[in-house]
Amino acid sequence: MVNPINIGLKMFRSINIIQKSNILNQSINNVVKNRYYATHKRFFRRTDIVQNEKNWEVTLDHRRLKTPNGRVLTVNNEPLARAIAIEWDAQIEHIAQPTMHLTALCNTSLDNPGKLSSHDITSYLLDFIATDTLLFHSEEEELKELQEQKWVPVLEWFNKRFGLKQEISRDLMPPPVSTETRAVLARHFLSYDFPALNAMCFGIEALKSPILMLACVDRFLVPQEAVLLARLEEEYQVLRWGRVPWAHELNQAEMTARVAASLLVIQSSSERHSAAKKSQGDQST
């Protein structure tokens, strides 16, 4: 057994040493001070895409873009490859990887760092449904009215689309989810391929609501509307207490970008077959 207090003391001592050396050496201090996380400067001039049989790859100045595990990043349709190329081209000075959601989603589905299968993701998403944001209505009168006005149409759409009857909760206890609901949604989730399911999981985690994400996938809502509905309570509080750009707007922008990115991946994977047929038609004309 290692004594945790000892480790704490050691860390404390090493921090002390760093601080002392910083005072002695101003140049090291500047380097340490300005570096929060590793950033890369833009090392390429132009980005493009190449077709490799049925798959598409992204190139940065004739070098092929690779995933963190070293595999070549390939996607199975043209628009997505183009969007990734544009995403890299938008990194003017530094490459800000945390904001490149399309690249990240493709990397994750290729490398699969969590070693997940489609069934793992599906069972995770099925457990998520009981804690869906839309199923928890407030006890406060004014907010409840707003939630009923905005959320109930989406819940009605959900029940009608999947032929279900999902109950809602008025306190902290999650509402019951019937085995039939789980079966229907499991079939629906498993009809997507792995990259799409991975993207779906990403979008659901951003929205904290499988129902809203499914509404987006079915084109019932655009991402911006879905994010507004997911942040309904926050928006309600903002009306009373005021809006802070570095918290509320930042959060809204990030959530919308995440949901839109995951939607683009889902859409492009589900329309692959029709796209393949059309390109054949183009060649004949």
Add this chain to the structure above:
Amino acid sequence: MASITTKPALVTLRQVLSELRKQGSTKKLTENQMARYVLSQYRKHQTTDQQLCKAADEMHYKAKTYFEYLHFTRKYKEINSEFKGKGERSVEETARMVGFKLPHDPK
């Protein structure tokens, strides 16, 4: 019949092109591969944007999604760079703030 040449669809096209102009490294849109691709897709689906006869408005929805992705990624970066912490002040800056000079500065 839903068509990609309706007014809202063209508004979305303009928004996408404007975002591409703001983000890309090339100034001219004609050199931007995505702009050319989007325009060619719009032309291809001029009569109808229904793919597989599955649903109306499919391409338009996709264009809207792509616009929102571009727009909110840029907005996130802008807000982040505006409010990002700049770290601690250096000794010189702090000294100048209170009207002091460092020992080795000229008097």
